[in-house]
Amino acid sequence: MHAEQLPFYIGRYRATARLGSGGMGVVYLATDERLNRQVAIKKLLRNPNSSNAGERIRREALLLAQLNHNNIVQLYDVVESEHDIALVMEYVDGCNLERWQKEHAPDLEQKLQLLKQICAGLIRAHGAGIIHRDLKAENILVDSNGTVKITDFGIAKHWNEDSDLTREQHVAGSWGTMSPEQAQGKPLDNRSDLFALGVLAYRLLCGQNPFGENNSPYVVVDRIVKSPHPPAARLAPELPQSLCQLLDQLLAKTPEQRPLNAATVAAELETLLMQMRGNTTSFTRTHSITATVTAESFFQHRKPAVNWWRRSAIAAVAVCVLGVAALLLNNPGGTPIQPAQGKYIAVLDTTTPAAQPETPDSRNRQLLTSNVLSALKQGLSAREGLYLISYAESHKLSGLPLATQAKSLNADLLLIPAIDCDSRSCELSLELLDSDTLAVIDSRSTRLSLEEGLESRARTLYQIDNLLEAFPPRESHQASNISAEDYLTYLEIYDRRTDYLNLGELLDQLDALQQRASAFAPLYELYTEMVIDHEFNTRAAEADARLADLLYKAPARLNNQPELLISELRLAILRNDPGRAEALLARLKLTLPDKASYHHLSAIYHHHRGDYPQALAHIDSALALRTSYAYLDHKALTLTISGDMDAANQVLKQAIALNSDGIDAVSLLAANMLDAGNAEETIRLLSEAGLDRIGPMDTYNLCLAYYIEKQYTQSQSCFARVSSLAPKDADPLLYRAEIAREQQQPNKALEFARRALHITHDRTDWEGLLMQARAYAELGEAEKAVENLLKIRRDAPDDLYTNYARAQVYITTGDLLSAKAHIRKTLEQGISPIWYCTARFVKICNIPAFNDLRQQYPGLCNNAGSEDQAGNSQIASHRETSANL
DSSP states (O other), rough: OOOOSSSSEEEEEEEEEEEEEESSSEEEEEEEETTTEEEEEEEEOOOTSSSSHHHHHHHHHHHOOOOOOOOOOOOEEEEEEESOOEEEOOOEEEEHHHHEEEHOOOHHHHHHHHHEEEEHHHHHHHHHHESOOOOOOGGGGEETTSSEEOOOOOOTTTOOOOOOTTTGGSSOOTTTOOOHHHTTTTOOOHHHHHHHHHHHHHHHHSSSSSTOOOHHHHHHHHHHHHHHOOOOOHOOOOOOHHHHHHHHHHHSSSGGGSOOHHHHHHHHHHHHHHHHHOSSSSSSSSSSOOSOOOHHHHHHHHOOOOOOHHHHHHHHHHHHHOOOOOOOOTTTSSSOOOOOSSSSEOOOOOOOOOOOOOOHHHHHHHHHHHHHHHHHHHTTTTBBBEEOOOHHHHHHTTSHHHHHHHHTTTTTTEEEEEEOSSSSEEEEEEEEEEEEEEEEEEEEEEESSSHHHHHHHHHHHHHHHTTTTTTTTTOOOOOOOOOOHHHHHHHHHHHHHOGGGGGHHHHHHHHHHHHEEEEEEEHHHHHHHHHHHHHHHOOSSSHHHHHHHHHHTSHHHHHOOOHHHHHOOOOOOOHOOHHHHHHHHHHHHHOOHHHHHHHHHHHHHHHHHHHHHHHHHHHHHHHHHOOOOOOOOOHHHHHTTTTOHHHHHHHHHHHHHHHHHHHHHHHHHHHHHHHHHHHHHHHHHHHHHHHTTSSSHHHHHHHHHHHHOOEEEEEHHHHHHHHHTTTTTOOHHHHHHHHHHHHHHHHHHHHHHHHHHHHHHOOOOOHHHHHHHHHHHHHHHHHHHHHHHTTTTTTTTHHHHHEEEEEHHHHHHHHHHHHHHHHHHHHHHTOEEEEEOOOGGGGGGGGGGGGHHHOOOOOOHHOOGGGGOOOOOOOOOOOOOOOGG
16 A cells, blocks of 8 residues: 555555645545445555554544535545555545636525535534534535535544544644634534634635635634624625625624524525525625625724824834834824835735626726826826836736735835725725835825816826825926827727737727827827737737837827837837847936836846846846846746746745735746646646636647647637637647647648638748748648748747747658757757657657657657656747736
8 A cells, every 4th residue: 555656556446646635645536446436545644743643544534434424525445554544435526615616606596505515514413423623615525416525524523522633733723714712722512613614605605715815824813813804794795684694693703602503504594595586686696796895904904993184193103113114204293204215106906806797887987997097107107216116017916915915016105096986976095005014104085077087187196296295296297188088088998908809909999099199198108018918919920010100100209208218119129129129228227217127128128139147137136126026927937938947936936925826927837837848737727727817828828738638629629719819820720730630630620720821821020931831831731831941040049939840840741850850959958858749749759760869868759758857948838928028
């Protein structure tokens, strides 16, 4: 029963896959060969620091043996040898509750039915005198039929048991879900599990943990023991009142205030279900659309009521107690302190957008929000001693806890706008916070009309001037230079700037708007961002021409505006015009007050030039001024592409330490895993991140991972999605052609290849010609394919992407000698051999001419892809986003 390489035997059970691991053991998927059924086997981990782990797993077996119930994972067998012990349990073909909720988006009735099933399992366990002590979403499995199974009774115990078995852990259980009495080490009964059920139900119904998302377990436990949770009605006002009251009862601090037992809770849930079935109102929403607070902000802002005029003084006292110098702005009791040096400020979005049908009112409110954000950027970007952190950087953190956002951005000051609307107007409130303490320094509020765009912009700018008197504007705010009607058009386009499927149409609208409002500087920055995103997502190779045409028409008086200079720089980078780019960087070095931004722009330029040492030097200079998540992510990307994967992963760890929820670090890590040949890990990372969070190029990497793993059905479907997102990108079509050929669909393969050739036929750049060559090869036109490769021999970079594509062309056209040369070159450059274990390259496994290559790289034909052969490939699409241009 030793942990051999899979597959291996545990008793008569043949273990074939690893399902997961926990504190006590590893869980394997296995086959009971006697009864011909799948089982899950929990095998004890050898832990030198735990002398009683074996006794604890035996106790788990004894407890499970008493609990034969449809909603509890069933124990089948115990396999024990001299040194090992394993539990053989029912295999649940499904996933845990948290993942199930993400994948199925259940409505309210389905959620209540699930909770009823959990109650049924608890009724059985509690009836046998057993309390679970670790009830949480990860320990609730839901099978393919929607049946709930409670699992992991590793720290369960009998009510009357006085055991030392769990004292090695001091307090057994999970920090975020344990009851107050459990956290304090007091005696427990069944109502401790009911508290955990309340936490689980609250998260299921309200979408948030009732005690916030603070990273410190001590903060969370302190809240569990001492602080009331946010009433469920505030986070999810659409829930029935009786259901909110039930949640509040389950989360009561003392057991006596909670329901008597799980049967009582189940009865309450059944009553609610009966009321819903008899009610014509359908509760189908999966999350709150009118929440008045987030759980984390509830705790962060839970202070005694204070008069507004005293808040600055109270913040100063709090800061002094912590030994940190306070920045007091517009303090009614004193003189504003002028900043001794520049300070960074970030605008935070603390709201979580909710899906809801669009109405005229909701549309007007959304446009007003965009109006306020645009005005804030103008009002903050040109002030003495104040550096505005890019909203693109701060917006990526939207919805995360305030402390996480502050840490990721490493700003000195935080500005939090909030908009509260009625049917005719909205109140805008602006709070200025100290980033270290999250204490409010000052605040302002004003009333804005839903219909007066320019007037609302002016009112917002006025409030900013009052709020930041210690940081005066370097010049007075310029006139808007745009009519009210055109400004509304600008706001509508700004609001849809991430609508990737319709960016082309939106850019056409901006072109028309520029002719009417050419002096409106924000338009040029928005256009640059959108046109480069359009290029990145569609690979249409038209961004430089469109952007050049727009900038040519900009009036001369805008020439020194930062928006125009940065747009010109991005154009120079797109056109690979180093002379122009370096001249613009020299001007920006003199005009940009924030030197970190200058170094970041310089790093981007050198990165795209392939001068990675210079790029790293500049990004290090930017990090020395402001250690931000975005800068760390950019450094990791540069290190990755320069071939230093180990250093890149170390920087990624620093970035994740700042923001564990950031998608960018996960995206790059997934690409690194794919380049290293670990396609399975890429699939796991990106699937867990979710298709709704990853971008088009991450989706492309997911498709490649399926392709490498020979999961052709998933890969074909995935590439079809990429084609819909980027209709001018030939790459997914070429891979779809290869997959169709492998699936014995030659006509379909030819059709994909023809489509790829059609959308690249007018391309003359090296990448377009390279994709044409691959299409010609797929169509059997070897001469044209090789002719294209010869055309790009001077322009195309001598990197892994290009050489791998050349190998694809030569192996397809039958030029094995050239194919071998490029395969060898990519392997020497660090590509994982697993990239050559695909259908296209299978012929190299049987040709004697490749014997030496196979001996030198054993992973070529056995699909090993071992870690020692996994190199620093760059075939995975790393994120060259608009922010990096």
